[in-house]
Amino acid sequence: MNDIGSLVVRLLDETTKTSVGLFAPELVLSGTIVLMLAFRVLPGLNRIPTQWVALLGAFGSFALALCQFDRLVTGEIPPTSFFTGMLMFDQLGTFFRMFLSLFLILTITLTVLTGIPDRDDAADFYTLLIGSTIGMMIMASANHLLMMFMGVEMTSVPSYAMVGFLKGRKKSSEAALKYVVYGAGAAGVMLYGISLLAGLTGTGSMPDMAQRLGMIVSQNAGIGDATVRTILLAGLMVLVGLAFKLSIFPFHFWCPDAFEGAAAEVAGFLSVASKAGAFALLVRFGLSFTSTSAAVSEVGFSFGIGLGVLAAATATFGNLSAYGQTNIKRMLAYSTIAHAGYMLMAVSALLVLAHGKQVGLDTQGEARRCIEGLIYYLFVYLFMNLGAFAIVSLIRNQIFSEEIEDYNGLATQCPVLCFGMLLCVFSLVGLPPMGGFWAKLVIFSAVFKATAVHWVMWGVLGAGAINTVFSLFYYIRILKAMYIKSRPAGARSVRYDLFPGGVFVLLICLPILGLGILPQGFTDKFHNIADALLTQIGR
Amino acid sequence: MSPEALMSWIIFTPTLFAFGLIFFDKKAEEPMRYWSLCGTAVTFLQTLLLACSFSPEDAGIQHMVKVPWIENWHINYQVGFDGISLPLVLLTSFVSLLSMMASWSIKKQVKGYLVLFLLLETGMLGVFLSLDFFLFYVFWEVMLLPMYFLIGIWGGPRREYAAIKFFLYTLAGSVLMLIAILMFYFGSAPEGQIGSFDLMQLTAMAEKGDVFSPGLQVAAFILLFIGFAIKVPCFPFHTWLPDAHVEAPTPISMILAGVLLKMGGYGIIRIAFPLCPYGAQYAAYVLVAIGVTSIIYGGFAALAQTDFKRLVAYSSVSHMGYVLLGIAVWKISESNGAAVGRDYWLMGMNGAVFQMLAHGISSPAMFFMVGVIYDRVHHRDINQFGGLSGLMPLYSGLAAGIFFAGLGLPGMCGFIGEVFVVLSAWNFSKTLAIVSASGVIITAGYILWCLQRVYLGPEYKGPHLDEIKANPLTTRETFIGATFLAFCIFFGVFPNYVFDMTGKSMEKLVQGLDTGYQNTQRLTGGVQTTQTTQKQN
Structure with a gap:
């Protein structure tokens, strides 16, 4: 008592x-x-x-x-x-x-x-x-x-x-239903994975997991070992749940429908915020396989390679699917999928570097760079994606359309919004001097380092590079409509531009430029965050 | 003003003037044009001042500025110039000034056009002056953005297609370049330390020969070469060029032909060769072959054109082939890897830079001449022309002079570069030298045939005859044409002004490449042996 x-x-x-x-x-x-x-x-x-x-x-x-x-x-x-x-x-x-x-x-x-x-x-x-x-x-x-x-x-x-908040719209309700069914399924699988892991280790605490796993797996157990297989399976199931939140291929199907059905503001919120949370979680979960036991590290390493392949597939799939879209929200949804792919590359490189055994490689320093790149990417992504969705919603309020072809010639009517879009789009492609370029560069250099550990990472790096070129093709369509096409006669005009919408858009979009030209202060900060995380895990 | 500060002023003066344009009223088109003209003129004067501070005896980089930009990555704002970049900087500001004068023909959305034009100039000057690989890359990309819109908004009927094609090709090339940048960055420092983006440091490392392995050099060279070859453009990567040049408005065609193509050549000389001497030598024969193919292919393609502007565009492919040929004629002795007939190679290098300069003057001039007639008759079909010389005697005279310069007539600028390059090619491979020399005949063929079809023959009876009669040539146009022609002749007669400038730096470059290759081979044993040792490990 x-x-x-x-x-x-x-x-x-x-x-x-x-x-x-x-x-x-x-x-x-x-x-x-x-x-x-x-x-x-x-x-x-x-x-x-x-x-x-x-x-x-x-x-x-x-x-x-x-x-x-x-x-x-x-x-x-x-x-x-x-x-x-x-x-x-x-x-x-x-x-x-x-x-x-x-x-x-x-x-x-x-x-x-x-x-x-x-x-x-x-x-x-x-x-x-x-x-x-x-x-x-x-x-x-x-x-x-x-x-x-x-x-x-x-x-x-x-x-x-x-x-499903736009109650009157059929599309909205359909999108919400799809999202629910998909989400429930993914959550179920994830819960099963969690119970497997907890059952195996007898704890749910992530920092303790690696140690407990090291206790139950014999030192030289390979992939054929039953326990190792169970751990892999459980980890995969947990990843399914996270992949759903991140809209990683092949768990991305909800994303375009949900984004098209939802209001642009909500879509912007979901695309950035849920990614931020899920990536932080993924990093923690991935690093919880850090262990002195070689077998457990091997599991983490396999996850890294697997995520790399998924990342390449996600980026490629997202970009290729975005080509055919005529609705800007759908296009941005696919672009979100592609960007999840780029960010996942950082996590993949992190796991490969942190768990791979490579002589002569400063894995601690390189793993730090992965986290730094991921955070930088998310931080830039906040501005560039929210900026794009904000512009879409501000223009929607005036022309009542989200089709790209209805944007024709808008540059003459709302120069500020279109300039904001220009910054966002070039940053999404990853062109200097925008912040998106720097973010991509840090991630690519992390992946480049990981190529020294495993050759698959070359494929990942190549996919990232090629996708950058791919993505230009559809992103530029937005700018082409706004700047190059002329406004058809009789189209709805955009009346006000600068105030208050334009000011808000500039407030979001100018940091993109700042993050590209002066990345120093932020990289330092993010570097420290990564450092603190890795020290705390004890690497 | 010290030359150090002057360089930054040169790069950013056009941007400042572009900012100034924001305060102009949309309708005040004439004042805006004069304001931008002022901007390019000030920039040009500044580059002349910079040239005054140049000492030709000094082979290395002069007046280098190195300010930390992103410290934890060792990225610097590093600018400077030597005998290779200075002529190209001068060319850039010169061509920009004249194309700005030619921009009076732009009537649509003048303000946007001028802003983009000035931003483009900043990008171009930045590329030639930057000595930090990262900074170079940033300027290289910055230049793309205005160019897309300049072609896409103010171009011809197929402008959207041409603009996106240009953008995609160049972006593909630069992404490859980015991977090469990472290779050098991480390859330049031992594990756990921060690498370097400093082109001068990287060049010195490559010269020492033990930092970059042969495998890395070959891989990086291929990546870099494709990136730059797209810009030059060399034979298999040239297909963006005819579209972009034809669809772009006249002043932008002038910039494209006059400056942008030179960036490819400059990149090869400044970055691809010095950073991977082993890779460059490894690929030398292929490079020469690509150069020769470009010369012949471009010439034949130009022969087949009926569109006046397309003809000039293909002539650029042909002429830029000489640049690559001149750079790549690097022959080594099989026994010790030392260059055979290094002076010939040096001659080829010098010829290549001269050819870049000569083409940078004659080609914009040709595009301008096409633009002048296009503004009047609104078509470019060579078969519909003929007999313009009677109607526009002054214009025809200027055009004939400029086209002869493009042809490579002795006494004009096109001649010197071609001769130097072909002579140096003889040392490398006699067959290829003969083939490249025969390119001159094809050039003569298409240019003379074109002159005949456009300017000679019975008097012009085609569309818009009245506009020609109303206004044969304005003073502004005469001034631009005459200036170009004067420089074509000047450099043809006094080529030493250029060679004096480039000579020492080129000598140093060639020397460095030679030692770099020998060191790499001696210290690492070349590609084959490394591969076998890797396998053993």
Whole structure:
């Protein structure tokens, strides 16, 4: 009895003294949801515009995450696990929490500008938006297989509803249904994989996993060993769930339909934010196979090679499918798939370098570069993809169309929006001096380093290079329509341009240029994040 | 102003003027044109000032500036010039100035055109002045973006096709170049240390011969060569050129032919050869063969054209073949790997640079001449022309002079480069020298035949005769044409102005390549032996 009592006391102690404080950004967001819903039912308070409450909450969360990140960097708070080891408080996780709340701010601002949820629906919409952001934040800091599943589900469920938010539209409902069915299937497989892993190791804690795996697998077990096979199978199943969130080939089928059906704002949100969370999780999961046991490392290495092949396939498939699209949101959906492929290349290189045994290679330094590249890519991707979707939604509000051919000759009517699109498109292709180029360069150089470990990575690098050229062909169609074609007579015109939409677009798009011309400060930051993560794992 | 600062001013002056254009009213077309003309003129004057600070006795890079840009990757903002890049910088600002004068024919969306034109000039000058591989790459790509729109918006009927073709070809080449950049970056430092993008350091390493393995050099050379050959363009990669040149508006055709093609040649001389001497020598025979094929193929293709501009475009393929030929005539002795008849090779190199310069003057001039007549009669069908000399005597005289320069008539600029290159080719392979020399006959064939069909014969009776009669040649056009012709003759008579500039740097380059190859072979034993040792390991 006494034991349980002291346990409860310790638990309460930990929760109140450390965990709640570290969980503050998420708590602020949760509070915002409660406030929004309360304001809606309380008489008198329902006059308060919901979007401002949401925006305030997002700012609060961002500020808290920023403070935490600063204190982590200076070493004021050491990285630690909290909520009894369920979540991890470290630079990587906190950076992504900051990233996600920044993204939330930008998305809410965009919805205010485009007015996509009307007054009655606003509270619902922002609840879903913020709810799914909390899920992503949990994904980014998950330290336990259970939290991994929780995070994925918490992200997914609100996303399903958001995709179907345009209630009157058939396409929207169809997209949402497809998304739900697919998501449920993927989550089921993932859960099965998690239970296999937990059953094998007797723990769900990711840092402990490698050690436990090392205990159950004999030192010189090869791929034929039954336990190793089970581990591989379990890992693959977990990857299915993550691949679904990342829209990795062959789990990408939901993506184009969902994006076409959803409002452009929602599509922009899903394309960037859920990727950020899922990639952070994938990195953590992949590195949890880091072990002194050769057999376990071998498993991680195989995952790296497998992910490399998947990445090449995803990038190629996404780019090739984008050719035929006439709807810009569908095209951007396929482009999202392709970009998931490029980013996956970084993770693949990371696993190959971290688990491969190569004499004479500074694997620690090179693995750092992979994470650095991945974070940089995601950071640039935030601006360039949100920028593209924001422009699509701002133009949609005026010409009521999302077909590329209806963009013909828009450059003369809305030069600012079209200039923003130009920056986004060139950055998505990866041309200097845009940020997309630098991001791609870091990832390619990481993959290049990984070629020294395994020859398959040459194929991955080649696929990345060829895809860059492929992608130009369809991206440039957007610019061709805007700049080269002339506006047909009688087409709907775009009336206002600079204010307020144009200013917002410039605010998002100019950082793309900045990230390309002066990458120094950010690469330093991301380098440190990667360094901290790898030291913490003990490599 | 110190030459160090001057270089950055040269690169960014056009950009500053492009920014200035934002404040002009959309309708103030004339002031905007004069403003941009000022921009190109100021840039040209600055390059002349830069040329004054050049000392021809110094073979190395002069007035190098090296400012850290992205420190943790060792990327620098590094610019400088030597005898190889300076003539091309001068050419760039000169051709830009004259094409800006020729841009009065652009009537549509003038402001956008001028902004893009000026940004393009920044990109071109940046490519020739940068000495950091990364910076070079950035400028190389920066140049693509305005070019796409300049062809795509202001071009001819098939402009969209031509623009995207140009863009895709060049991007494909530059992605290959990017992989080569990574190879050198990681190959230049021991594991765990930061590599280098500094072209001068990389060149020195290649010369030492023990840093880049023969396998790496061959692979990187192939990647780099394809990237640059697309730009030159050499025979199998040339198909973008006729489309792009024909569809582009006249001033942009001038820039394309005058400057952009030279970037390919410059890249080969400045980067592909010095960084992988072993790979370059390994491929020398293929390169020479490609050069000769380009000469002959381009000549025959030009013979077959009925579109005036297409003819000039194919003549560029032919003429640029001499550049590659001159660079690649590197013969070695089988026993010790030393260059055989190095002075001939040096002559070929010098000839190649001279040919780039000569073609950079004569080819834009030819495009301009085509543009002048196209502006009046609105077609370019050679078979419909004839007898223009009676109607437009001054124009026909200028055009004849310029076309003769393109033909390579002695006493004009086209002659010197071709002769130097063909002479040096004799040392390399007699067969190929004879074949390349016969290219001169084909050139004479298509140019003389073209002159005959366009300018001679019974008086022109085709479409838009009235416009010719109303305005045979404006003062502005006369000035541009006469300037070009004057320089064609000047360099034909006094080629030493160029050779004095390039001589020392070329000597150093050839010397470095020679030692680089020998060192690589001596220290690593060449490709075959390394492969076998790898297998043993």
